[in-house]
Structure formats: C-alpha cells, structure tokens
Amino acid sequence: MLRSTLLALSRNDKAEHIARNNPAARTLVNRFVAGNEVADAVRTCAELSAAGLLATVDYLGEDTTDLAMAKRTAAAYIEFLVALGEAGLTQRVEVSIKLTALGLTLPADGTRIAKELAGEICAKAAEMGTTVTVDMEDHTTTDSTLEILRDLREDFPSTGAVLQAYLHRSQADCVDLSYPGSRIRLVKGAYREPASVAFQDKHQVDVSYVRCMAVLLAGSGFPMFATHDPRLIEIAGSLVVKSGREQGTYEYQMLLGVRPDEQLRLAAAGEQVRVYVPFGDQWYGYLMRRLAERPANLGLLARSLTSKG
Numbered sequence: 270m271l272r273s274t275l276l277a278l279s280r281n282d283k284a285e286h287i288a289r290n291n292p293a294a295r296t297l298v299n300r301f302v303a304g305n306e307v308a309d310a311v312r313t314c315a316e317l318s319a320a321g322l323l324a325t326v327d328y329l330g331e332d333t334t335d336l337a338m339a340k341r342t343a344a345a346y347i348e349f350l351v352a353l354g355e356a357g358l359t360q361r362v363e364v365s366i367k368l369t370a371l372g373l374t375l376p377a378d379g380t381r382i383a384k385e386l387a388g389e390i391c392a393k394a395a396e397m398g399t400t401v402t403v404d405m406e407d408h409t410t411t412d413s414t415l416e417i418l419r420d421l422r423e424d425f426p427s428t429g430a431v432l433q434a435y436l437h438r439s440q441a442d443c444v445d446l447s448y449p450g451s452r453i454r455l456v457k458g459a460y461r462e463p464a465s466v467a468f469q470d471k472h473q474v475d476v477s478y479v480r481c482m483a484v485l486l487a488g489s490g491f492p493m494f495a496t497h498d499p500r501l502i503e504i505a506g507s508l509v510v511k512s513g514r515e516q517g518t519y520e521y522q523m524l525l526g527v528r529p530d531e532q533l534r535l536a537a538a539g540e541q542v543r544v545y546v547p548f549g550d551q552w553y554g555y556l557m558r559r560l561a562e563r564p565a566n567l568g569l570l571a572r573s574l575t576s577k578g
C-alpha cells in the first residue's frame with residue numbers, strides 16, 4: 270500500500286514541485302544522487318574509486334517524449350564519458366543507459382532511434398576505454414531491449430545486459446546470455462508487473478534470484494549480482510565457492526547511498542564491487558522509487574520536507 274502510494278507520488282507533479290522547492294530535501298537527495306552536473310558525477314566516481322569501489326553512472330531522465338529529448342540524453346552521456354576520460358577514470362567507471370530515455374517508446378521509429386543513440390554512446394565509451402550496460406525496464410520493453418542489446422554486442426561485445434529475477438522468463442534468458450564475454454547484471458526487478466509475466470510473492474522472487482545466480486555462475490559469462498539483500502549476498506558467496514569461480518570473474522553491484530558499509534566490507538574482502546551512481550536534475554522520480562523500496566527512509570524524507578532550512 271505504502272509502496273504503491275510512493276510509486277504514485279513518483280509521478281505526481283505537485284509532490285515533485287514541493288520536494289524540489291524545499292532546500293532541506295537536498296540532504297536526502299545527496300545521499301542517493303551524485304548531483305545535477307557531469308562534474309558532480311565525476312567527483313563521486315573519483316571518491317568511490319579512491320575507496321576501492323568501481324562505478325556505473327546513470328544520467329537521470331526517463332519519460333522521453335520527443336527526439337530532441339532523446340538526443341539531449343545521449344549528449345549528456347557523451348559529455349560525461351569525455352569528462353571521465355579526462356579524469357583518468359575509464360578503467361574504473363562505466364555507464365548505464367535506459368533505452369526509453371533514448372527514445373525506445375517514441376511512436377515513430379522509437380526502436381531505430383534508441384538503437385542508434387545507444388550505438389553512439391557505446392562507440393564513445395569504447396573510444397574512452399570503458400563500456401555500457403543497458404538497464405532493463407518494464408516487461409513491455411524486454412524483447413526490444415534484448416534485441417537491441419544483441420545488435421549492440423555485434424560491434425561492442427562487452428555491452429552489459431540486465432535480467433530481472435521477478436520475470437518468469439529470466440531463468441531461460443540467463444541460460445541464453447551465459448556465453449563467454451557476456452556481462453549480465455541480475456536484479457530482482459523494480460517495476461510493478463502483472464502476475465502473467467512476473468512472480469508477485471517476494472519469496473518466489475528470491476528463489477528465482479538464487480536459481481538465476483546458479484545458472485549464471487555455471488555459465489561462461491560475467492555475472493553482476495545487483496542486490497542489497499544480505500541473504501542473497503550470503504547465498505551468492507556460497508554459490509561462488511561451489512562453482513569454483515575466482516574473485517574478479519563476477520562482481521557485486523549496489524546503489525549509491527544504499528548499504529555503503531556493506532559495499533566497503535565486500536571490497537575489503539577482495540570482491541569486485543560496483544556502485545550505481547545516478548546524476549542529473551531529474552532526480553525526483555528516482556528518489557521516490559528508492560523510498561518505495563525502503564519505506565524506513567520515509568522518516569528522513571518527512572524531516573526534510575517539513576524543515577524550514
């Protein structure tokens with residue numbers, strides 16, 4: 270119920286206006302978002318790198334309604350990749366892109382536009398010495414996203430995929446994508462999906478996550494376990510040992526500001542850990558989705574919004 274309310278608020282203009290105009294809300298934003306500008310994202314990546322963590326950077330901007338917006342998003346990524354190169358961080362940092370932000374759902378030629386713009390970002394990333402992961406969005410885009418991923422991998426084989434454990438189809442997708450050089454991020458899944466395509470029960474999602482982990486570790490790809498769930502991280506550790514894989518042949522991923530101590534603990538234990546770093550001024554929807562996942566953070570939001578500071 271609370272989760273649905275927060276997800277509804279994430280798309281409410283009035284609530285967004287209130288949050289944006291309260292300077293104290295910035296405290297909360299700063300925990301989960303690097304900042305509005307390219308320089309903020311580069312600085313956050315440098316700090317993470319100094320702490321022994323890798324990063325993947327997401328330019329915030331979803332509901333793309335026209336070609337110009339999609340092109341602006343691609344330009345923001347290219348500007349970021351150039352700045353990353355200048356900062357000497359491309360060995361430690363990659364980018365995560367959303368195909369809908371690049372025009373996938375535009376009525377005319379969306380698939381072609383998203384593929385072309387994603388290709389431009391992949392080309393710049395390759396030129397700068399890094400790579401791209403294609404985030405997965407709601408189930409209506411799964412097939413087109415995987416199709417574009419396959420095309421991108423022809424020229425840029427290290428382009429990362431994302432599979433969502435809550436989808437019934439994902440175990441089979443894990444098998445399909447487990448080939449040498451294939452980078453696959455496994456997540457639980459962040460969208461509200463119907464029972465016809467996705468497990469609704471939290472426990473079933475976790476069971477599916479474990480099954481997918483086992484498939485990925487048994488395969489020849491490079492699994493990226495993106496979860497904050499302590500139980501799943503523990504199970505990942507046992508499955509890694511069972512699979513005989515060495516550290517560096519898989520990685521853990523977490524969001525900026527979520528369980529930072531655990532990120533450092535894993536890195537100190539020799540694990541490869543990558544932090545997902547969002548930046549850009551479209552932070553409102555992203556922040557509300559993080560709150561929906563963890564209503565415990567609501568106290569923090571309430572204090573921010575009611576403060577006069």
Ligand SMILES: Cc1cc2nc3c(=O)[nH]c(=O)nc-3n(C[C@H](O)[C@H](O)[C@H](O)COP(=O)(O)OP(=O)(O)OC[C@H]3O[C@@H](n4cnc5c(N)ncnc54)[C@H](O)[C@@H]3O)c2cc1C
Pocket residue numbers: 403404405406431433456457458459460495496497498499522523524527528544545562563
């Ligand atoms: C790097 C990364 C990339 C992602 N990319 C995508 C994507 O492309 N597509 C997509 O659909 N989703 C993506 N997600 C989101 C993902 O699908 C989940 O919605 C999100 O990660 C929450 O699920 P969880 O696995 O962390 O576990 P949850 O079920 O949310 O939480 C399980 C447990 O983890 C711990 N925990 C969780 N959050 C916190 C917190 N804030 N503080 C302390 N403990 C906490 C608690 O013990 C909690 O009980 C991504 C997530 C990450 C980390």
